[in-house]
Amino acid sequence: MAEYAVAMRNITKQFPRVLANDDVTFLVRPGEIHALVGENGAGKSTLMNILYGLLRPTSGTIAIYDKPVDFQGPGDAIANGIGMVHQHFMLIPPLTVAENVILGQEPSHRGIVDVTHANKMVRDLSEQYGLKVDPTVKVETLTVGIEQRVEIIKVLYRKAEILILDEPTAVLTPQEVDELFEILRSLQRQGKTIIIITHKLQEVMAVSDMVTVMRRGKYVGNVATKDTSKEELANMMVGRQVLLQVERGQAKPGKEVFRAEGLHAVNNKRLPVLHDVSLSVRAGEILGLAGVEGNGQSELVEVLAGLRKAEKGRVYLDEQEITNLSPRVIKEHGMGHIPEDRHRRGLILDYSVAKNLILGLHHRIPFVKKVLGIEVMNFPQIHQTADKLVEEFDIRPPDRENLAGNLSGGNQQKVVVAREFNHNPRLLLAAQPTRGVDVGSIEFIHRRLIQARDEGKAVLLISADLEEILSLSDRIAVIYEGKIVGILSPKEATEERLGLMMTGGGQ
Structure with a gap:
């Protein structure tokens, strides 16, 4: 042999x-x-x-x-x-x-x-x-x-x-x-x-x-x-010690920040894909949404972020209805969105890291200023913000002028995460936040999600990784064939039980 x-x-x-x-x-x-x-x-x-x-x-x-x-x-x-x-x-x-x-x-x-x-x-x-x-x-x-x-x-x-x-x-x-x-x-x-x-x-x-x-x-x-x-x-x-499970204290949930009521939506083929979905997230809480891919969670995220129309139902952020508003208006109401596909939804790969770090607020002060009555980009402010975020989020290489397309997948994700955190949202919609990301970057992103919760933000975490859902969530909802089939506390949830629910095996 x-x-x-x-x-x-x-x-x-x-x-x-x-x-x-x-x-x-x-x-x-x-x-x-x-x-x-x-x-x-x-x-x-x-x-x-x-x-x-x-x-x-x-x-x-x-x-x-x-x-x-x-x-x-x-x-x-x-x-x-x-x-x-x-x-x-x-x-x-x-x-x-x-x-x-x-x-x-x-x-x-x-x-x-x-x-x-x-x-x-x-x-x-x-x-x-x-x-x-x-x-x-x-x-x-x-x-x-x-x-x-x-x-x-x-x-x-x-x-x-x-x-x-x-x-x-x-x-x-x-x-x-x-x-x-x-x-x-x-x-x-x-x-x-x-x-x-x-x-x-x-x-x-x-x-x-x-x-x-x-x-x-x-x-x-x-x-x-x-x-x-x-x-x-x-x-x-x-090349250093890594915490595989981020330490987190007990959640201290406050008032309800986000609520979805009776959402119905169709997919790109106009077939029903969401059926009477209702969820709520409180300040200082991470609600995890578990499900096998293709069961409506992508369309749910798009509805909440204004990228897909809800056929029926209502979405509220701080008691203000935001159903079917544009993504820009929803962002201005206080929603941050880490999309599941960073290339299609999260980054412009031919733009610099600095430009990607201000997307979504690029049209507002302090990133624009008036010169002779004309709005122009305020590059000193853009560069100052980019340098701060590159250092704070350990984006490598630490070059704000590098094109986003030149970064590794983990560092591209850090650019998206840094931008959404810097917008200081009241609700953070985190869809597959560590997909295709290495163990060091996973540790970093998990720390930031826990930090956001502890600062009083509401976090809706959508992930196909059950280990991630179980280690970060304060409550866990399960979606199957476009319906919420149960909401569990972490004490009630095991990988086996969640896996059964995710495949229609009961609660």
Whole structure:
């Protein structure tokens, strides 16, 4: 047997302005579940994209099962038994499971695609690896957890012996995570080698055999999971001690700041997506909203922020009705909004950090001033505010003139968070505030949310991360198929109970 299934030695990848991988060595033994962890911008995805043939290294060597390889593209990686399941699934919704799996490698009989044979092959793979997927159903009818199984079957169909999974649990419920881990263990028992890229250290500890840590493009260390801890891994990733659960005192809720009554809304296809949603948040309180993605929470946030019309119902902020007002007017009433998609809703990537930090108030004093009766940008004030926020929120690199698009995901999120906090809102709408953010930035953002609560702000936290919901919330509401199916105190809530409610399993 080969000593290593994957041996990447002295890998360097130099982009025009960024050294993404700096002399990295990454070794994976056959049959391991091997976790690759690190902060945003640590170089994990670049390294795995090199392994999958999407990128070529500037220097260094790769061997697969002790055989030197030089991949010119993903086709070469696939031919050498490597498959990759990307964080954002690459499935075609109107096609069936089997049609998605065989796409590009269709079995045929006399020049015609043999659908019956394709269905049988996919069903056999599904049963062999415990994946439990019907090959004849359309992908558009599947849950996210089942879609992920289809992606795994796709790489197994192409005879992958080494599977790379990028953030595989990002959108799964706790029950789906448990099912995925059992699938990974089943694959391991049948001889597969698995590499998972993740930032969820609890899951690293639960499923992996070995862990490789990267920091700022460099290899930091390689440890057996049984010989380490979440705390040690976090310290290796960040280079300092990290609090994995932010300390917080007892909430002291005051008067009601925000109230939604009987909200109904439709999605972009004009289909009903919110059904009689009612919520309230008090000053000095974090209300967490838990739910599997796609159950109406995105549309709810858009309705509250003025980005989508409510068909019925009312929204109040400090007893003033703000239903269906424009986003600018709602912001001026005292609502801050950390959007779930920082690229589409939170930033203008071609603008500087300084300009992004004043968006939303860019038209108001002190960021504009009158010169000869004409309103112009007050750049000294803009720069002063930007420099203060860059330092206070530890935005890296600390350059206000840097374009937002040049920052790592974690630092882009810090720009959004800094701006919304600086607006001093009475209600902070925080949607997926730590999505795609590394452990150090998560700690920082959690601290700021607790600080906002303790300063008397009302916080509505919408997150698909149950660990985040449980560690920050003073009350927890659960949304399922566009309805609020229950509101629990933290004492009543467990991951298992919330996971059941999130999938319609009762209260």
